[in-house]
Amino acid sequence: MANHTLEGNRLEAIPRQPVSHRALISAVEGTLADFLACQIPALDTVDPALGGFARTARDLVMAGGKRVRPTFAYWGWRGVAGTGDTLEAVLPALGALELMHTFALVHDDLMDRSETRRGRPTAHRIFAAQHGDRFGDSAGILIGDLCLVWADQLLAKVALPPSVQLEVRARYDRMRIEAIAGQYLDVLGETDPAAWSVERALVVARHKTASYTVQWPLGFGLALAAGMDHRIEEAYQTYGIAVGEAFQLRDDLLGVYGDPAVTGKPACDDLSTGKPTTLLMLARQLATPAQLEELAVAGITRQAEIIAATGAPARLEEMIRARVAEGVTAIADAPIRLDAKTALIELATAVTDRPA
The missing domain is CATH 1.10.600.10 (Farnesyl Diphosphate Synthase)
Incomplete structure (x- = not known):
């Protein structure tokens, strides 16, 4: 220490x-x-x-x-x-x-x-x-x-030198714009969740969460150090998108199955608002006709049970693991300081396998 x-x-x-x-x-x-x-x-x-x-x-x-x-x-x-x-x-x-x-x-x-x-x-x-x-x-x-x-x-x-300030500000501005764009799509999805899809839910996850949680903060830090190596930029982008999406997918699971005493947020908030998260879209994709019919009319507690029965949570866990592996591989090959490489590899797991 x-x-x-x-x-x-x-x-x-x-x-x-x-x-x-x-x-x-x-x-x-x-x-x-x-x-x-x-x-x-x-x-x-x-x-x-x-x-x-x-x-x-x-x-x-x-x-x-x-x-x-x-x-x-x-x-x-x-x-x-x-x-x-x-x-x-x-x-x-x-x-x-x-x-x-x-x-x-x-x-x-x-x-x-x-x-x-x-x-x-x-x-x-x-x-x-x-x-x-x-x-x-x-x-x-x-x-x-x-x-x-x-x-x-x-x-x-x-x-910072003016040229570095401009690059830092450009990344900061892009981070804000992407977060706002993702939030708009998130709100839009609630207006017609039946027309949403797994792919579109992942677009929301990438822009609303991944971009301003992992992807652009990494790029922002790179700009602060006046880093110009395109190999590092590419590694940070790949890692940031993959780990950032995994972070949001974990949030999707916690939003339904997390303990409110630990998360600090009410249980099943996403289900009560009808938010078309990747979890819900996967459940609809995997559900039997009978499950799909019941999901449309069931109460919140029963919806959570049906979603679990479809196998969607297990599928989401697979998606999280795959994205963490992709991010770790990208950073392991990046030409950056060893202490940073080690920390980012550890963080990939820490932020995507959490109780809150």
């Missing part, structure tokens, strides 16, 4: 050797805490209600989570970073990804009418408890918007 000391929320001295996962998360969260602490007073001076609004946004950002996106960005950067490069120089960029993630979660929860996230009320439910559902929805949208603006502000604090 790398040696480090803490000063407040920040790492006082960040070593040039790779940091432990715990130290990395502490550094990212310290960066976020320091940045957010400077944002709230400015809103407080306008109106006390705005200070409370900003504190709610801060609490959502700091409410925990796996910090997957900054972790992948770090190892994307570390894979090609020079021996003189320090983590401290790129921490604002890593923190910006977590602010963007909060934006996406807040808006996603609102669109899905989710009641809880990480075991706590979602943003729109927090505000609905104050002044009703319409106010809650409006405030939830604004919380997400604020987090996205904060992400831009924090990213702007990274000191």
Whole structure:
């Protein structure tokens, strides 16, 4: 484990050797805490209600989570970073990804009418408890918007040469566009799930989740290190898409069969909204005529039983394993630092075989 000391929320001295996962998360969260602490007073001076609004946004950002996106960005950067490069120089960029993630979660929860996230009320439910559902929805949208603006502000604090800044920003923008595109397709699928397919569900998984969870954070980290090797770029893209899709397929399974006490989200949320996930599309593809007929009218609990009986969950597990193997192979052959290669191979399994 790398040696480090803490000063407040920040790492006082960040070593040039790779940091432990715990130290990395502490550094990212310290960066976020320091940045957010400077944002709230400015809103407080306008109106006390705005200070409370900003504190709610801060609490959502700091409410925990796996910090997957900054972790992948770090190892994307570390894979090609020079021996003189320090983590401290790129921490604002890593923190910006977590602010963007909060934006996406807040808006996603609102669109899905989710009641809880990480075991706590979602943003729109927090505000609905104050002044009703319409106010809650409006405030939830604004919380997400604020987090996205904060992400831009924090990213702007990274000191990089202009050419590197342009490349970092281009990847960041593409990551945001693909996440929004995937979210639109996700919402569209709920309007006519009968017309959806396994293939289209995988397109949603790739854009809504894989691109901004693994694929582009890795490329973002590569750009931060001014990495230009096309072999590394290709390896990161292959790994990112494969492992990112596997990450979403695991989410599909957890959304139906996960333990709410562990996932922090209600059970069977996807089934209650009729979301055409890859799991549900596979179940329809594999179901007998009798199962298909019952699936259309059954209650949520019975739907979960029918889906299991079709063999769709087992098939999804096979798809997850195949994608993890594809990602591991791509990264094993990549010309990157050994510590990064080892970490990314371990992460491929860690993020796709999880209880929450």
